[in-house]
Amino acid sequence: MADAPKRSRRRRRGAGTYAQPDQLTSVPTSRNAYVETRQWLLQQHGPVCAYCARLFDERVMTLDHVTPRRGQTAYDRRDNLVLACQTCNGAKRDLAPLAFLLASRVRAANLLRYGAHLSPMLVDLARSLAPADALPAVPAPAAPPANELGDWGLVDDGESPYAD
DSSP states (O other): OOOOOOOOSSOOTTOSOOOOOOOOSSSOOSHHHHHHHHHHHHHHHOSBOTTTOOBOOGGGOEEEESSOOTTOGGGGSGGGEEEEOHHHHHHHTTOOHHHHHHHOHHHHHHHHHHOTTSOHHHHHHHHHHSOGGGSOOOOOOOOOOTTEETTTTEEOOSOOTTOO
8 A cells, every 4th residue: 555645734835815914004004005195295395305305306206114114014104104215215224213313413304394294203303313403493482470470370579588
């Protein structure tokens, strides 16, 4: 009696059906979603690179993940995508945003300007790395009138026992 060939119990690569990964984002990550995000960014800022702030033809602009994907669909959200020229996108590769922005702090200032839609964490990172002279001026809070003390509406009558 001839021995039948042994069948491996391990599953072969490519065997079976492909299961679509779960959607982990609030915005769909399909090809159409990328097209819509790209169009939205072009309408917001025009074909300007978010890192070098140079104007390009819109056909050569690419979508860049500020925080690299590394195979995770959660990073495909609109608050992680910016328009980038091919040079900046290639230079960034899979670098973390901190490493890429530290290499040229002007990039951080440009990202603040063209990435206001990004997640608060990325905006705070860019703000902390941008040169002080590149940040928008923040108006100083108005000083309260001289006769008010704090938020309680008390009036200083000059009779403080602690005055020297």
